[in-house]
Amino acid sequence: MSNSTQTTIEKVNATLERRYAKERRFRKMGIAAIAIGLLFVVLLFVSIISKGHSAFWQTHIKLDIEFSAELLDIGDRRDIETLSTANYAALTKASLKAIFPEVDQRKGRRMLYKMISIGAPYLLREMVINDPTLIGSHQTVWLPADDDIDMLVKEQTDRNLPESSRRLNDKVIGWVDQLMARGAVEKLFNTTFFTAGDSREPELAGIGGAITGSLYTLLVALLLAFPIGVATAIYLEEFAPTNRWTDMIEVNINNLAAVPSIVFGLLGLALFINLAGLPRSAPLVGGLVLTLMTLPTIIIASRAALKSVPPSIREAAMGIGASKMQTIFHHVLPLAMPGMLTGTIIGMAQALGETAPLLMIGMVAFVVDIPGGPLDPSTVLPVQIFLWADSPERAFLERTSAAIMVLLAFLIFMNLIAVLLRKRFEQQR
Amino acid sequence: MLAMNNLIEERQQPVSTEFTGTVGDISISNPRMTTRNVDVHYGDKHAIMDVSLDIGRHEVLSLIGPSGCGKSTFLRCLNRMNDTIDICRVTGQIKLDDQDIYDKNLDVVPLRAQVGMVFQKPNPFPKSIYDNIAYGPRIHGLAEDQTELDGIVEGSLHRAGLWDEVKDRLHQPGTGLSGGQQQRLCIARTIAVSPEVILMDEPCSALDPIATAKIEALIDELRQNFTIVIVTHSMQQAARVSQRTAYFHLGRLIEVGQTEDIFTNPQHKLTEDYITGRFG
Structure with missing residues (x-):
């Protein structure tokens, strides 16, 4: 008897080393996998942040502006209509002329005036309309520089290239250096980037319109997808009999989750725009399409959440005479809700980053105005990124990366909420 | 090794384990619940075969038998908890005070308020x-106002012997109590709707001996007001708390009788084998 025990232990010992080696190998593979994953995430973030961070600052040029009624060509009139059609470009031109009096040729002047963004007169107009008493006074104003100047100041264009292959000639670079030496060039926080809509001029372009469009789209999608998804999940999980029909519905819902999103875009185009006659490029249609796309995700997550509620809770409620509805709404649903919300947030995060189906329903349009409602034409953040990535101007490159940073920030925020909800869910158990 | 051989030899001895109908008196006078010729199928599996049994007023009836003998299934027929299982089919007649509880028009919600369950x-x-x-009490509208509801809660906790332990933390989660306290909380929850019959499905199997003793004392007290049917694996428990005992074997009700008689003088060979610990 003792002999056989010994051999057992010997046998066990003989295999031990091999077993532990296997475990060590597996652990190392796991760590390697995580390291590779992390490496790519870090690369992604480093590349995007290093390219995009400069877009949050915009080069401004300090100008002494004389708000003269003569230059504005308005005489004594101060009504809104006169003020809004006055010649504000003349003010910046006069100011620049005063700084560089030596530039007297037409061609040189035109280059000089182009240093200031063509949006500058609109800023001056806004100032005057807000406060007409400015007329007749001298003011120091920081105005956004043109995107080529911006790139030069941010050292993203190479001064050492031959003049012919540069967008700025030596003369303009000389003027910029003069202005910098006088402290009249400054990088200021780029509020335009967050408030403005799209523009052909990079220094005037912003993601304000795209964020508003994304919010309206997500709102529509959330308001439709959450109640429909949860109601479907509850019915299928709690009330529906198990037969061929419900089996088929379940298989189809799982299939829908795997359908490429562009197909949903085509469906939306045919159904909502061509058939129902809803406006193109509208967040309402975008939201409807994204609802179709996120429904399977929400239904599957909600059913899993309902399934994970321990049957003992249902039995307890039924055992004291709660009806089926009461059992579900008083006991099962509160326990399943965090799981359902997690699924919904993940679905919404998916929808926030979705581009392809929105291209099909016309949300890829160049929209300057910030949408005022879900029926106004608009674009969304990922589509805005797609549009900017396509633009030739150097300054759109950093804005593309900056927009990606904002999109990622939103996604991380949404996923964080999902994680927190799950944590709370686990604590409740 | 020797003991093992003995056991095997004993098992091989011919025993009269044939089933020729339930031994003992299934019917009693003035019963609270009556069951007649109950059969339960789970799909193709015949879980309970032709069981007839009366349950008396203010008595504790214990159902004993080896695992898988159908005693829990039978218990769950008494308040139609088996309805939640799709493939479960119940035939035969089960009456609560002359009301057929498997009647098509019967609503299970009031039934379960009358026949409560502890798991x-x-x-x-x-x-x-x-x-x-x-x-x-809230879902059944048993309390007119908050004071009455407070009274029901306090009364139920008193009767479950839990009041003194929890009176200072009524608004803390019930899941924070110990296992025995939780089970008494579940009993209090069941008696709060004032049922007529309480079904208990192995209520002490997850508890330590001290908590078990408390629950057994509680069952004895509750007998004053309620009819109790308890499924148990512990024969000592059946002997301690119940007045009548029913022995189930492979879906059949083998023997039923006064607890004392069952444990001291079992009539059927299967009952005797189970009680003397020869199998099960």
Whole structure:
């Protein structure tokens, strides 16, 4: 008897080393996998942040502006209509002329005036309309520089290239250096980037319109997808009999989750725009399409959440005479809700980053105005990124990366909420 | 090794384990519940075969038998908890005070308010102790106002012997109590809706001996007001708490009788084998 025990232990010992080696190998593979994953995430973030961070600052040029009624060509009139059609470009031109009096040729002047963004007169107009008493006074104003100047100041264009292959000639670079030496060039926080809509001029372009469009789209999608998804999940999980029909519905819902999103875009185009006659490029249609796309995700997550509620809770409620509805709404649903919300947030995060189906329903349009409602034409953040990535101007490159940073920030925020909800869910158990 | 051989030899001895109908008197005078010729199928599996049994007023009836003998299934027929299982089919007649509870027109909600249930594992709702007890009275509209509801909650906790332990933390979660306390909370929750019959499915199997003793004492007290049917694996428990005992074997009700008689003088060979520990 003792002999056989010994051999057992010997046998066990003989295999031990091999077993532990296997475990060590597996652990190392796991760590390697995580390291590779992390490496790519870090690369992604480093590349995007290093390219995009400069877009949050915009080069401004300090100008002494004389708000003269003569230059504005308005005489004594101060009504809104006169003020809004006055010649504000003349003010910046006069100011620049005063700084560089030596530039007297037409061609040189035109280059000089182009240093200031063509949006500058609109800023001056806004100032005057807000406060007409400015007329007749001298003011120091920081105005956004043109995107080529911006790139030069941010050292993203190479001064050492031959003049012919540069967008700025030596003369303009000389003027910029003069202005910098006088402290009249400054990088200021780029509020335009967050408030403005799209523009052909990079220094005037912003993601304000795209964020508003994304919010309206997500709102529509959330308001439709959450109640429909949860109601479907509850019915299928709690009330529906198990037969061929419900089996088929379940298989189809799982299939829908795997359908490429562009197909949903085509469906939306045919159904909502061509058939129902809803406006193109509208967040309402975008939201409807994204609802179709996120429904399977929400239904599957909600059913899993309902399934994970321990049957003992249902039995307890039924055992004291709660009806089926009461059992579900008083006991099962509160326990399943965090799981359902997690699924919904993940679905919404998916929808926030979705581009392809929105291209099909016309949300890829160049929209300057910030949408005022879900029926106004608009674009969304990922589509805005797609549009900017396509633009030739150097300054759109950093804005593309900056927009990606904002999109990622939103996604991380949404996923964080999902994680927190799950944590709370686990604590409740 | 020797003992093992003996056991095998004993098993091989011919025993009269044939079933020729339930031994003992299944019917009693003035019963609270009567069951006649009950059969239960789970799909193709015939879980309970032709069981007839009366359950008396203010008595504790214990159902004993080896695992898988159908005693829990039978218990769950008494308040139609088996309805939640799709493939379960119940035939025969079960009456609560002359009302057929498997009648097509019968509503299970009031039935379950009359026939309450306590489960094997304590299953308090993840709510406060107060809300656990108050839930039943609330959904059934048993209390006119808050004071009355408070009274029901306090009364139920008193009767479950839990009041002194929880009176200072009524609004803390019921899941924070110990296992034995949770089970008494579940009993309090059941009696809060004033049922007529309480079904208990191995209520002490997850508890330590001290908590078990408390629950057994509680069952004895509850007998004053309620009819109790208890499924148990512990024969000592059946002997301690019940007046009548029914022995199930492979879906059949083999023998029923006064607890004392069953344990001291079993009539059927199967009952005797089980009680003397020869199998099960």
